[in-house]
Amino acid sequence: MGKVWSSIVRPDTDVARDRATAQIERTLADDSKKPTIAGFFDEATNTVSYIVHDPATCEAAIIDSVLDYDAAAGRTSNGSADRMIEYVTSKKLKVVWLIETHAHADHISAAPYLQEKLGGKLAIGREIIRVQDVFGKLFNAGTDFERDGSQFDHLFDDGETFTIGQLEGIALHVPGHTPADMAFIIGNAAFVGDTIFMPDFGTARADFPGGDARRLYQSIRRLLSLPRETRLFLCHDYKAPGRDDYAWETTVGQQRDDNVHVKDGISEDEFVAMRTSRDSQLDMPKLILPSVQINIRAGRLPDPEDNGVSYIKIPVNAV
Template structure:
C-alpha cells in the first residue's frame, strides 16, 4: 500500500528537557488529526509528573478544532514518559503502538519484576499495528513501517509524504539511534534505515529527538534525499559491516539515558502509572546492578 502523495500539515512541539519532539499531524483546521509521541513531564528528583508539555499540544488541537483519532507511539521510549493517557483523557483518540511491544513487555516484566497480573499481550494499548497495516486519519491515509533495531518494537508512521521515524534516524549531522538496549541490534537497525531511505527522495522525515551540535539550532525535519547524502552514519555507500562496527564501538561509550528506568516501566503500560500499593501511592522500581 502506498499512501496518496498528499502533504499533511505537521506541527512539532520540542521538549528541551528530554530533547523530544511531539507532533500533531492534520489536514487543516477542523480536520481529524493524529498525535505522535506525546511527552509527560517528569521531575526525577521529586518523582513528580506534570502536564505542561502535553497541555501545549492539547491547546493547539483545541485552537484548531481538530479531532484526535490516534495517539501514536513509535516505540516504548527510554528517555521520556508518555503522556498518551492524559492526552486521551483531554481529547479522545486511540493509543496505538507496534505489535512487537509484546516482546519488550516480556523482557522488562522480568527486569522490573512487575506484578504477576501485568499482561504481556499489549492489551494496555487500544490498538497494536502490524507491519504494512493501513490506517486512516480522517482523509489522510497512513501506513505502518516496522523498523526494529533500536528496540524490537520500533515502527515508523507514514502519513502522506511525511514519515515519523521515531529513534531509528536522527538529523543527518547526528546519525542514528543506539542499539544496546535489551533486544536492540545494529544489523537490524541498518536494514531498517535502508527501508526508510528507499522511500522517494522528497519524502519528509520527522525525528523523535534532536541532539544538535553546538553550532546549530534544534531541527527535526529532513528528507530522504538529505539523509542519503549526508547522514554521518548511514549515507549512501556505508556498508552494513561498517555501520555495525561503528555502532557497536559508539554504543559501548554511551551512558544509560537519565530517565530509562521510570520511562520504560511506564511506557510499556501505554503510559499508565503502575498500580497503587496499599497506601494509595504508585511506585516506579529501580532495579539495582541490572542494566
C-alpha cells in the same frame, strides 16, 4: 543490496514499502493529500512530539507525546501535554489516534492524559509484546502485569494501513533500536521515531535489551528506499557539534546524501562496527528506569499500593 534486507524483506518482495512509496507519490502529486504538521520540542528530554492533521476534515493524530517528570522529586506534570491540548483546541481538531513509535527510554508518554482530555485510540506496534516481556522480567512486574499489549487500544502490524480523515497512513516495522520500533508514513511524511537523527548527528543507539545494530541498519535502509522527497520527522535532536539550533525535519534524499552514519556507500558491516563501538561508550538515558516501566504500560503509572501511592522500581546492579 540483498544482504541489507536479509532479516526483514528483500527489496523485490517488500510489499509494505512499495505501498508506502505509492502513497507518497500520490501525495506528491496532490496537495490535498498532504498533512498539516506541528512539532513540539521538549528540551528537557530532547524529544519532538507531533500533531498531524488533515486540513479537509480536521481529524488528527498525536505522535510521541511527553509527560513532564521531575526525577529528583518523583513528580509528574502536564505542561508539555497542555500545550498540545491548547493547539488542538485552537485549531478545532478531532484527535482520532495517539501513536507511539516505540516504548521510549528517555521520556514518559503523556498519551493517557491526552486521551482523557481529547479522545482517540492509543496505538503502538505489535512487537511491544516482546518489550513488555523483557522489561516485565527486569522490573519483576509480577503476573498482574499483562504482557500481551492489551494496555493499548490498537497494535499496528507491518504494512497496516490507517486513515486520519482523508489522509492515508501506513505503518512500517523498523526494529533495531528496540524490537518494537515503527515508522508511520502519513501522506508524504514519515514519522521515524528513534531510528535516525539529523544527517549531521547520525543514528539511534542499538544496545538496549532486544536492540540490534544490524537490524537497525536494515530498517534505516528500508526507510531510505522511499522516494527522495519523502519528509522525515524525527523524535529527537541533540544539536550536532557546530550547529546552534535544534532541528527535526529532513528528507530521505538529505539522509542518503549526508547522514554521517548511514549515507549511501556505507556498508552494513561498517555501520555495525561503528554503532557497536559507539554504543559501548554511551551512558544510559537519565530517565530510562522510570520511562520504560511506565511506557510498557501505555504511559500509565504502576498500580497504586495499599497506601494509594504508585511506586517506580529501581533494579540495583541489574542494568
